[in-house]
Amino acid sequence: MKPFVHLDGLVAPMDRANVDTDAIIPKQFLKSIRRSGFGPNAFDEWRYLDRGEPGVDCTNRPLNPDFVLNQARYQGASVLLARENFGCGSSREHAPWALEDYGFRVIIAPSFADIFFNNCFKNGILPIVLGADVVDRLFTATAAAEGYTLAVDLPAQTVTTPAGEVIPFEVDAERKHRLLNGLDDIALTLQLTDQIKAYEARRKADAPWLFV
Amino acid sequence: MTPRTLYDKLWDAHVVHQEANGTALLYIDRHLVHEVTSPQAFEGLKLSGRKPWQAKTVLATPDHNVPTKARDAGIVDPVSRTQVETLDANCAEFGLNEFRMDDHRQGIVHVIGPEQGFTLPGVTLVCGDSHTSTHGAFAALAFGIGTSEVEHVLATQCLWQKKAKAMLVKVDGELPMGVTAKDVALAVIGRIGTAGGTGYAIEFGGSAIRALSMEGRMTLCNMAIEAGARAGMVAADDKTIAYVEGRPQAPKGEAWDQAVAYWRTLHSDAGAQFDAVVELDAAAIKPQVTWGTSPEMVVPVTDRVPDPAEAPNAVKKGDWERALAYMGLQANTPISEIPVDKVFIGSCTNSRIEDLWAAAEVVSVLARNGRKVASNVKLAMVVPGSGLVKAQAEAEGLDKLFTAAGFEWREPGCSMCLAMNADRLEPGERCASTSNRNFEGRQGQGGRTHLVSPAMAAAAAMFGHFVDIREVLQ
Numbered sequence: 001m002k003p004f005v006h007l008d009g010l011v012a013p014m015d016r017a018n019v020d021t022d023a024i025i026p027k028q029f030l031k032s033i034r035r036s037g038f039g040p041n042a043f044d045e046w047r048y049l050d051r052g053e054p055g056v057d058c059t060n061r062p063l064n065p066d067f068v069l070n071q072a073r074y075q076g077a078s079v080l081l082a083r084e085n086f087g088c089g090s091s092r093e094h095a096p097w098a099l100e101d102y103g104f105r106v107i108i109a110p111s112f113a114d115i116f117f118n119n120c121f122k123n124g125i126l127p128i129v130l131g132a133d134v135v136d137r138l139f140t141a142t143a144a145a146e147g148y149t150l151a152v153d154l155p156a157q158t159v160t161t162p163a164g165e166v167i168p169f170e171v172d173a174e175r176k177h178r179l180l181n182g183l184d185d186i187a188l189t190l191q192l193t194d195q196i197k198a199y200e201a202r203r204k205a206d207a208p209w210l211f212v
Numbered sequence: 213m214t215p216r217t218l219y220d221k222l223w224d225a226h227v228v229h230q231e232a233n234g235t236a237l238l239y240i241d242r243h244l245v246h247e248v249t250s251p252q253a254f255e256g257l258k259l260s261g262r263k264p265w266q267a268k269t270v271l272a273t274p275d276h277n278v279p280t281k282a283r284d285a286g287i288v289d290p291v292s293r294t295q296v297e298t299l300d301a302n303c304a305e306f307g308l309n310e311f312r313m314d315d316h317r318q319g320i321v322h323v324i325g326p327e328q329g330f331t332l333p334g335v336t337l338v339c340g341d342s343h344t345s346t347h348g349a350f351a352a353l354a355f356g357i358g359t360s361e362v363e364h365v366l367a368t369q370c371l372w373q374k375k376a377k378a379m380l381v382k383v384d385g386e387l388p389m390g391v392t393a394k395d396v397a398l399a400v401i402g403r404i405g406t407a408g409g410t411g412y413a414i415e416f417g418g419s420a421i422r423a424l425s426m427e428g429r430m431t432l433c434n435m436a437i438e439a440g441a442r443a444g445m446v447a448a449d450d451k452t453i454a455y456v457e458g459r460p461q462a463p464k465g466e467a468w469d470q471a472v473a474y475w476r477t478l479h480s481d482a483g484a485q486f487d488a489v490v491e492l493d494a495a496a497i498k499p500q501v502t503w504g505t506s507p508e509m510v511v512p513v514t515d516r517v518p519d520p521a522e523a524p525n526a527v528k529k530g531d532w533e534r535a536l537a538y539m540g541l542q543a544n545t546p547i548s549e550i551p552v553d554k555v556f557i558g559s560c561t562n563s564r565i566e567d568l569w570a571a572a573e574v575v576s577v578l579a580r581n582g583r584k585v586a587s588n589v590k591l592a593m594v595v596p597g598s599g600l601v602k603a604q605a606e607a608e609g610l611d612k613l614f615t616a617a618g619f620e621w622r623e624p625g626c627s628m629c630l631a632m633n634a635d636r637l638e639p640g641e642r643c644a645s646t647s648n649r650n651f652e653g654r655q656g657q658g659g660r661t662h663l664v665s666p667a668m669a670a671a672a673a674m675f676g677h678f679v680d681i682r683e684v685l686q
Contacts, residue, residue, distance in 0.1 A: 015530075016534065017528075018407075018506050018531070020506075020649075020651045022630075022649070022652070022653060023651065023652060026657070027632045027654075030248050030249075030276075031277065031289075031292055031294075032295075033295055034251075034252070035252045035255070035359075045652065045653045051657055052657075083527060084527075085407035085410065085440065088406055088407070088440065089649060089651060090342050090630075091249065091340060091341055091344075091357060091358055093340075093359040093360060094359075096358075111407055111410060113410060114376075114410060114411065114440070115342060115356055115357070115442060118357075118358065119360070122358060172233070173233050174233060185360070185372070186260070186363065186367045189364065189367075189368045189370055189372070190367070190368060192370075195229050196228055196237075196239070196265075196370055199239055200369075203239070207334070207471070207474065208467060208470070209463035210241050212268065212463075
């Protein structure tokens with residue numbers, strides 16, 4: 001996993017609540033057995049005017065001019081500003097894979113769906129929860145100034161606006177540690193092999209029917 | 213001892229290691245695997261030279277991509293075929309139990325787990341699928357995970373988790389005739405919203421829940437994720453134990469008695485504290501129909517499509533306007549005047565035998581008056597949840613009842629719940645669906661989904677528009 005430490009990135013706004021993972025990456029692209037290459041199909045149904053199919057080169061597909069991420073001013077954005085319950089619905093990890101491949105490393109919203117939130121941390125994306133009023137202000141500021149950027153500092157747990165306003169955010173200490181260092185979860189867990197085996201031994205005595 | 217919730221009991225029984233910050237390493241007893249969210253996990257195992265920790269705790273089956281007709285011809289779409297073949301190859305390589313597409317026990321993961329006795333009370337059960345909450349109906353801790361976690365569970369038999377808060381959704385009283393677990397689920401989501409359960413594990417309790425069958429409880433727990441809760445659960449009782457008894461993978465003999473003694477403890481203790489409590493009066497719940505593009509956009513069938521002018525705030529007003537535009541609906545239209553183009557009875561929410569019985573009862577009542585699927589309905593399909601559900605329905609003659617009335621009777625799979633196979637809506641088509649998500653494009657790009665119960669879907673097929681099932685059954 002790519003570590004995440006600092007980012008000073010262009011902000012793109014997605015001003016709707018309950019953006020679901022079906023919208024982030026439609027089902028036909030889930031047929032891939034690979035982990036990469038989902039970026040060109042991120043938000044496919046909103047982003048293009050034609051019907052998206054797997055394996056089709058997206059460079060010449062007709063873009064939907066009304067879709068916010070297609071606007072020239074948001075090209076190259078790496079911070080996605082979103083509304084309540086972002087990432088709800090399906091557990092598909094293809095959603096963070098698509099967002100990361102598109103170029104997003106930070107998503108800021110008043111709330112996230114649990115599974116999506118968790119999946120982000122496994123893929124080098126930092127989801128930041130900020131108060132609805134703060135997010136509202138950031139939407140206004142993003143709309144007002146073309147080229148609006150935010151500086152995200154994970155060690156300090158802050159988001160800094162171009163005007164110098166410093167907004168603190170919370171992040172679980174263990175997740176922060178793993179994201180900062182790009183650590184492999186499985187290798188860390190396997191360091192606890194003795195404890196897992198001890199648990200299994202206890203459990204076999206208490207609930208032998210589980211081990212058939 | 214401090215009274216504990218069912219969630220507390222399930223959690224405590226599975227903690228392998230506790231970090232000071234509240235994160236715990238939880239042991240996972242059962243792992244369901246399907247073709248869509250597993251290939252990258254198996255690839256990860258291979259790249260790192262790891263093996264499954266306990267191969268016998270895994271049950272795999274292809275369900276999302278499989279065709280629901282002409283299955284003998286195999287999967288026509290080469291990309292779908294590759295994904296299913298990849299699952300077959302991975303299961304063979306790692307020694308995992310798989311019900312392949314041609315196995316008579318194949319079906320939707322969340323139908324076959326309980327059916328096989330693979331899902332047991334008191335277990336932790338995960339799957340790379342958000343509707344894993346279904347299995348909480350068995351007083352189990354069951355939740356959906358991403359592909360990285362699928363790999364993690366395969367490699368370590370464990371997951372890092374932070375304990376959620378506990379919510380009790382209490383439904384007391386008697387459900388009116390024609391009102392089902394699906395209507396309860398939608399009414400709960402209508403009340404608390406699609407993010408109302410975020411950060412919580414929901415226990416469903418109260419006399420109306422105890423009165424539900426296991427199938428009904430599965431439907432309810434299945435939809436917990438649509439309320440934002442990763443896990444939903446119901447206390448174990450006689451119905452739970454009776455359902456599990458005799459299933460192929462259920463404990464037998466002395467082990468059975470020992471297991472039952474433990475399962476009897478799987479309920480919240482009197483006086484256990486919940487972080488939130490939501491109460492509903494069962495008698496007041498009406499048949500529900502969603503009108504928008506989120507499961508919380510739901511009203512009773514007797515109501516009208518809401519007016520964005522009456523939305524509680526500006527964000528919601530925008531959401532409602534977008535939803536109505538996408539759904540092709542006018543504000544204030546009576547729900548019963550909305551015509552449907554297609555009807556889908558199936559999915560991990562509503563494809564079990566009891567769901568097919570409920571739909572069949574409606575078809576049977578209406579067919580007596582010579583009614584068939586309405587002429588404006590282009591396709592009405594019934595997709596059983598598993599090969600075993602299909603076989604039972606056929607033994608009872610349900611397939612003939614459905615086909616005589618004009619429904620199509622299909623092979624088991626996820627089908628038009630998410631349209632990864634050939635079953636899908638065309639742009640602008642409107643569907644009465646017993647599935648769980650009415651998101652934009654969910655059943656096919658531009659498709660318009662209305663979530664309903666199996667009885668309501670069957671009635672919509674026969675009338676060509678939504679009707680109040682209570683009037684049909686009277």
